Amino acid sequence: MEEDSSLVIAAPEALPREAAARVHTSEYLKDLDGDEHTERTQASELPLSRQIVNAYYLATAGTCLAAKLALEHGGGMNLSGGFHHAYADRAEGFCYLNDVAIAARQLQKDHGVGKVAIVDCDVHQGNGTARIFEDDGTVFTFSMHQRDNYPMFKEKSDLDVDLPNGVGDDEFCEELSGALERISNDFEADFVFYLAGVDPYENDQLGGLGVSIDGMRRRDRLALEWCRASKTPVAVVLAGGYAFNTDDTVRMHCNTYHELESVIGQ
Numbered sequence: 001m002e003e004d005s006s007l008v009i010a011a012p013e014a015l016p017r018e019a020a021a022r023v024h025t026s027e028y029l030k031d032l033d034g035d036e037h038t039e040r041t042q043a044s045e046l047p048l049s050r051q052i053v054n055a056y057y058l059a060t061a062g063t064c065l066a067a068k069l070a071l072e073h074g075g076g077m078n079l080s081g082g083f084h085h086a087y088a089d090r091a092e093g094f095c096y097l098n099d100v101a102i103a104a105r106q107l108q109k110d111h112g113v114g115k116v117a118i119v120d121c122d123v124h125q126g127n128g129t130a131r132i133f134e135d136d137g138t139v140f141t142f143s144m145h146q147r148d149n150y151p152m153f154k155e156k157s158d159l160d161v162d163l164p165n166g167v168g169d170d171e172f173c174e175e176l177s178g179a180l181e182r183i184s185n186d187f188e189a190d191f192v193f194y195l196a197g198v199d200p201y202e203n204d205q206l207g208g209l210g211v212s213i214d215g216m217r218r219r220d221r222l223a224l225e226w227c228r229a230s231k232t233p234v235a236v237v238l239a240g241g242y243a244f245n246t247d248d249t250v251r252m253h254c255n256t257y258h259e260l261e262s263v264i265g266q
């Protein structure tokens with residue numbers, strides 16, 4: 001672990017299987033751990049290999065650690081995570097384990113956290129997350145995404161904002177501000193997970209919105225200032241980002257970190 005005045009860098013320990021079992025069904029985890037190609041694992045768009053599955057367990061442990069550090073320091077960030085398409089009983093998209101759902105349950109069971117809000121600003125709907133917590137009043141699921149994009153079938157989050165194609169910086173940020181205000185009115189979160197996917201970016205290969213790099217940073221600031229205003233700890237995960245120019249993706253993820261650092265430093 002390295003430390004300076006504002007930054008702690010930490011590596012996660014292996015994820016205990018019981019942590020994953022709080023969200024995922026035993027049948028699905030058995031398939032995953034045994035490299036079994038079944039209807040539960042085949043919905044993934046990734047190969048099923050030991051290395052890839054282990055990477056998902058490690059990334060999920062990173063989200064759990066970021067959440068734990070956020071409790072101690074006010075904010076934490078996993079340089080991975082945001083696998084919001086994974087359902088309790090099956091994989092989907094690029095997602096084998098729903099890391100944020102697992103970390104939310106861990107906070108509640110092991111760290112005495114009551115109510116958790118999940119703010120998902122990836123361009124794709126957080127369908128797995130919405131379904132996992134659909135009957136759970138202690139977890140508020142919010143997804144702001146492009147309407148005409150994957151997944152074809154959208155689940156019902158506690159709050160969904162479906163954006164039309166091509167939305168730019170101002171409209172995107174106005175929609176987010178309005179949604180955050182509605183969440184504040186409906187739900188008093190003790191902890192926030194922020195999925196800071198950078199695929200709403202105008203030059204993303206999988207996205208169809210029109211948000212600039214500056215607009216993405218404004219979005220991060222809005223979401224993180226909202227957490228700071230209510231002194232709610234926040235764990236940030238990367239989620240998606242597929243810019244034609246990979247340097248753009250890296251820059252936007254870095255900007256998210258810088259916004260988190262500046263908000264936590266206040």
Ligand SMILES: [Zn+2]
Binds near residue numbers: 199
């Ligand atoms: Zn995405």
